[in-house]
Amino acid sequence: MKHTLTFTLVLACSSLVSMAQGNYTIKGNLKGQGNERIMVKGTEGLITVEAKNNVFELTGQAGDEPFVTSVNTGIDRNLYLGGGKTGMYQPPLPLEIVLTKGANLTITGSALDLNLASVTGDALNDSFTAFRKAEETLTKQMSGLQKEMVESRIMGIKDAMNEIAPKMMENRKALSASRKKFIKEHPDAFASVYYLSMTARDYSAAELEVAYKGLGSTYKNTSYAKGIEAKIESQKIIEAGGPAPDFTKPDVNGKPVSLSQFRGKYVLLDFWGSWCAPCRAANPRLKELYAMYAAKGFEILGISSEKVSGQAQAEKMWKEAIEKDGLTWTNVLNNEVSMKQDLVQLYGIEGYPTQILLDKEGKIIARWMGAGKQLDDKLNSIFNNK
Missing domain, CATH: 3.40.30.10 (Glutaredoxin)
Structure with a gap:
């Protein structure tokens, strides 16, 4: 009987280890979060947990390949465009993270600047944090310009658009240049594969192909890399005035x-x-x-x-x-x-x-x-x- 019990316990423990390896855990401490909700788009749907004194923890099931998703807070971070909270608004940027099997991630930063928070725990999320750090100054500058534009519109300042719009265009160009620089200088980072797929519109078909070929091979079997390959082909068609990609x-x-x-x-x-x-x-x-x-x-x-x-x-x-x-x-x-x-x-x-x-x-x-x-x-x- 003792041998049977021991064998059963070993099987049970092995099963639990296997299940744990498929899960990810996210722990966080965000200044100003208080007891508000934290939401994560998991592979199987939205996961919500209430923080307690800025601290939260949640778990979920990960898929077979890296999955980029977003973290949001229940704190109102919307930029309202006039008409109060019932009018049109610009939603805030979420925090992008990477979910993988067995990941143990830690999020630190400010709830109001959630999109710029630090995420540590593995190389994939370290690369995302490095990417955010590289463009943090420009991101904050754009946020300030957007708020200035909205405030000017609400106050009825007619010349605001002529003054602020050129600054916003320059900021967008600088952000694009910063992202291209990061991707070129970090060819083996997962963030480079992901953000190249997200910013493909900033490249011509030929430029995108060169940038993609410059990436390391580690993550070229992911859906994000396959997406870049598809975009290269579709952009060649678009630039040549060929048939528009079907959908x-x-x-x-x-x-x-x-x-x-x-x-x-x-x-x-x-x-x-x-x-x-x-x-x-x-x-x-x-x-x-x-x-x-x-x-x-x-x-x-x-x-x-x-x-x-x-x-x-x-x-x-x-x-x-x-x-x-x-x-x-x-x-x-x-x-x-x-x-x-x-x-x-x-x-x-x-x-x-x-x-x-x-x-x-x-x-x-x-x-x-x-x-x-x-x-x-x-x-x-x-x-x-x-």
């Missing part, structure tokens, strides 16, 4: 919609979001153009990317904006759970709104960022000069 996304009724089903019509891909004031301001003119040219073979396919946590909230804001703005063309959402294609990455979207016009064969005719007269002029030349 399938859910519409407002949850029905899958593919780009390829619009062949035979001129199609405008309108990248927008309910949170984007310039996008919403452009919708009345888009409605006029749609009314003018729809019968002649013009179609609009709206692609919304909502800056919120969770698909349910994304769908709510997206559908409310469609109804309020009276958009009658096909709209799809780029926030679905287990997203297989991120269209913002696939099409290298740098800002909102971005409009991409396709011909009847699905080839790219033109592309613009912002809403101006370019679309009006192009549609006029296509439909009124035949």
Whole structure:
């Protein structure tokens, strides 16, 4: 009996060790967190825990390869754009971390600056912390400029945009340069693979290919690396004015919609979001153009990317904006759970709104960022000069 009991205990302990190796643990101490919630998007859904006197701990199940996800706090860090807390707002940047089997991570920093917190515990997260440190000054500068812009708008200072916008553009260029520098100088870091996949739009197809070839081989079997390879090929097509990459996304009724089903019509891909004031301001003119040219073979396919946590909230804001703005063309959402294609990455979207016009064969005719007269002029030349 003793031998049987011993053998049973050994099996039980082995099973527990195996289970523990599949789990990750996150411990944290964030100044100003208090007793508010901490949320982590795990591989199997959202994990929420309440902190106690700034301290928290949570566990979850990890997958077979490194999984980059976000940590958020229940503390209100939104940047409100006027109209109080019921009006439009810009959500704060989350803290990006890497989840792997058996990881024991420690998060330290400030709750209000959660996106800049330090994450230690393994080489993958050490590389992410080093990446954040390299651009911390520029990130804080951009945050300050955004707040200054909002305050000026609320106060009705008309010339604020002319003064602050150029500074924001310079900051974005500096951030892009900083990220490229980090990736080049840290070819073996997992952060370099991940952030190259996230910033592929800052490279031409040839530049992206060179940057990717310069990376070490350690993480080139991950989905992030495979994504870069796909982007290189798609960007070559886009730059050559070839066929736009096909995709399938859910519409407002949850029905899958593919780009390829619009062949035979001129199609405008309108990248927008309910949170984007310039996008919403452009919708009345888009409605006029749609009314003018729809019968002649013009179609609009709206692609919304909502800056919120969770698909349910994304769908709510997206559908409310469609109804309020009276958009009658096909709209799809780029926030679905287990997203297989991120269209913002696939099409290298740098800002909102971005409009991409396709011909009847699905080839790219033109592309613009912002809403101006370019679309009006192009549609006029296509439909009124035949």
